[in-house]
Amino acid sequence: MPYFDAASSAPLHPVARQALLAALDEGWADPTRLYREGRRARLLLDAARETAAEAVGCRPDELVFTPSGTRALHDGIAGALAGRRRIGRHLVVSAVEHSAVLHAGAALEAAGGTVTEVPVGRTGRIAPADWAAALRPDTALAALQSANHEVGTRQPVAEAAAACREAGVPLLVDAAQSLGWGPVEEGWSLLTASAHKWGGPPGVGLLAVRKGTRFALPGPADERENGRAPGYPDIPAVVAAAASLRAVRAEAAAEDARLRVLVDHVRERVAQLVPDVEVVGDPVHRLPHLVTFSCLYVDGETLLHALDRAGFSVSSGSSCTSSTLEPSHVLRAMGVLSEGNVRVSLPRGTTAAEVDAFLTALPGIVAGVREQLGAPTGASAAVSPAGEELVVDSLGKRCPIPVIELAKVIGDVPVGGLVTVLSDDEAARLDIPAWCGMRGHEYVGERAAERGVAYTVRRRA
Amino acid sequence: MPYFDAASSAPLHPVARQALLAALDEGWADPTRLYREGRRARLLLDAARETAAEAVGCRPDELVFTPSGTRALHDGIAGALAGRRRIGRHLVVSAVEHSAVLHAGAALEAAGGTVTEVPVGRTGRIAPADWAAALRPDTALAALQSANHEVGTRQPVAEAAAACREAGVPLLVDAAQSLGWGPVEEGWSLLTASAHKWGGPPGVGLLAVRKGTRFALPGPADERENGRAPGYPDIPAVVAAAASLRAVRAEAAAEDARLRVLVDHVRERVAQLVPDVEVVGDPVHRLPHLVTFSCLYVDGETLLHALDRAGFSVSSGSSCTSSTLEPSHVLRAMGVLSEGNVRVSLPRGTTAAEVDAFLTALPGIVAGVREQLGAPTGASAAVSPAGEELVVDSLGKRCPIPVIELAKVIGDVPVGGLVTVLSDDEAARLDIPAWCGMRGHEYVGERAAERGVAYTVRRRA
Structure with missing residues (x-):
């Protein structure tokens, strides 16, 4: 385990x-x-x-x-x-x-x-x-x-x-x-x-x-x-x-070299095995045993529980895993995606087989959580008829739902068209711009709305 | 041990x-x-x-x-x-x-x-x-x-x-x-x-x-x-x-009763076995396992070391055993003797044999320390010829020396005569009045001297 x-x-x-x-x-x-x-x-x-x-x-x-x-x-x-x-x-x-x-x-x-x-x-x-x-x-x-x-x-x-x-x-x-x-x-x-x-x-x-x-x-x-x-x-x-x-300290040099290889492997393979994932943190100036990544359209708490049931103990900086319902201040300061966040930090003695078991299990577990949440898959829906601005009401919904709803409708506006998401979830402030970066859309900005905050995105692709 | x-x-x-x-x-x-x-x-x-x-x-x-x-x-x-x-x-x-x-x-x-x-x-x-x-x-x-x-x-x-x-x-x-x-x-x-x-x-x-x-x-x-x-x-x-x-807690009632008897025994026997000792603390409203006493004319640190060599680990509130060279604030607040102070606190499971071994060793150890310090023994010296005030210069000397020097000369003044001790040791402020109480002399008071403090005592017996 x-x-x-x-x-x-x-x-x-x-x-x-x-x-x-x-x-x-x-x-x-x-x-x-x-x-x-x-x-x-x-x-x-x-x-x-x-x-x-x-x-x-x-x-x-x-x-x-x-x-x-x-x-x-x-x-x-x-x-x-x-x-x-x-x-x-x-x-x-x-x-x-x-x-x-x-x-x-x-x-x-x-x-x-x-x-x-x-x-x-x-x-x-x-x-x-x-x-x-x-x-x-x-x-x-x-x-x-x-x-x-x-x-x-x-x-x-x-x-x-x-x-x-x-x-x-x-x-x-x-x-x-x-x-x-x-x-x-x-x-x-x-x-x-x-x-x-x-x-x-x-x-x-x-x-x-x-x-x-x-x-x-x-x-x-x-x-x-x-x-x-x-x-x-x-x-x-x-x-x-x-x-x-x-x-x-006596074991540090050897263990550093060994775990560094395992973490490099995770950094590379996670990005290949899991669609819509962002591996965060410095790839070079880093601790030997630690790697963190975030998965679009995934609820961090559900993901952690699913990994735990599969026998993997990891932690997360997602908002849903904190008592304040705010994403980690570290991820926020870096301006990276916080939803579906997973931190993997290997104890001394971790084997390649254990890491491989994790990499084998992870894609299916992420896919399962996405399916549960109704995340968008592959191609977007039909293009919308007119060029008007689409407004998505995600008020009262928690991470990652506002981003999922945004992703589901972005195809409904033409390239150059606008989608505005209304959200009162703190994670949206970090994750909507991050999603734009990962998807190649333009993040226009935020403004206060009657309830919550309006986040506006311009479709670019 | x-x-x-x-x-x-x-x-x-x-x-x-x-x-x-x-x-x-x-x-x-x-x-x-x-x-x-x-x-x-x-x-x-x-x-x-x-x-x-x-x-x-x-x-x-x-x-x-x-x-x-x-x-x-x-x-x-x-x-x-x-x-x-x-x-x-x-x-x-x-x-x-x-x-x-x-x-x-x-x-x-x-x-x-x-x-x-x-x-x-x-x-x-x-x-x-x-x-x-x-x-x-x-x-x-x-x-x-x-x-x-x-x-x-x-x-x-x-x-x-x-x-x-x-x-x-x-x-x-x-x-x-x-x-x-x-x-x-x-x-x-x-x-x-x-x-x-x-x-x-x-x-x-x-x-x-x-x-x-x-x-x-x-x-x-x-x-x-x-x-x-x-x-x-x-x-x-x-x-x-x-x-x-x-x-x-499950053992507390039985152990309380058992240790209380041992401590009562120490309280009684120490006063009988060791001359010039003051057993302090409330005899009734007290913890079951703890007894403290102070021995006149004894250096606490030397006493602790001697007890340690004999295999007994105890602590002390004497000034010489504190880093500040001040007697314990507890003994001071109680107004009791602080020199030669010994705290005995029995851990659960202490046997009567261990306590008896302590009581057997203690008198000889105290006597040894007193002998080393040149403490007065039994009868005082010859009565002094005149009624003038005697001044003892104990400046620069640490507890219990000022009290020992006082005790050595008190017989040199007639009943009603005065002895003044000059001392810059903080313990003297507590121990000279305490000595007076134990010896039946009158503590007249203290006043600032050119160096240190002058403590004056009237011989009453």
């Missing part, structure tokens, strides 16, 4: 399990205590910090363990902002950062600060020039992920770091998705990561703060972890996190 | 270990995902929440899991304060709360709010009338521990809750030390706890917020745990925490 959602959480690495069990016996006591059980716990904690620091590429006293990657981001950003409050209260982020970063930005705005979101291109990468232009004299911090969690695109961290250095702005790199594959390029001031993404246990994040970086964690003081991570440390989990990080 | 520091961290309960191992296999995936691994993780998380809620005495949807007891306190207090910001920014706490509560209070003060610390008596209990008197129209929150972590004294929670209810102030009860022994008395609005205190794993705190309590966690938003505990949940640890809480 292949599990293809390593980017959400990787199965526990055998080394992590082994280390966790050993440390449960040796590392349960309070490491600040003077007696033998406390000293043993302290030794384990110190050793884990050295191991993790070596993998991160920092000094042990620059690294603390947090309860999660999210807490590392929240506290890392809050601490860096507070440390430079006198400089200003401006934060620079990319538009495709993890929601923990964007939420930290929203909290800053609510408190009177400002945030600049640097846009990304269609493959999800920022342009270093845009990054440099966003830095201001009052910029307290810039935050950039090393690689994206939804589409796998790697960011030009070294260039962004150079721009930050020149502007005197500390750079926080969110390395949650990449740290298991290798160290982050030089130039960062703060770095965060999350152990369960590389096969470590849940309950452990990393926060590294380079010496010389101004940092002042707001909130109640606490002596643990150099004052940067309040609360009793989870030493067994920390030991397991460090041991598994070293283990996956 | 008896470990007698369960109040810092209890050894992992066998049920916790078993549950953790099982949940590592079943609960590693993201519980918000739609596929089978995610659904399995969700089921485990939901079941753990139901189990823990039953033990707490609340609804499952009132309870969230935090990464530690400290985070539960920090976030519980911050959320409750923010939820009632329009009412006011006044916080009421007892003077013997856990440092996480006092630090949260300090953070409130730094942000412009105010804190009232309700004093405690010599046994560490608040007076309900003092508590009620501290509540004001602008009080946003009151926080009271169910039982003290250093001396084991239980607080009159029901009376405090009644006063809070009458004043319309929500009460947060820090149940970190008591939850494994039984539910907290009725009347709380928020409750916190920490799993590693009852034999659960590290990495899990509990935060319960009663329906109808205003609560708004400041900081970046996060969808996990009802928006009250950001970050990826540690489901294996949460499952282990809930299972072990149920297990220790």
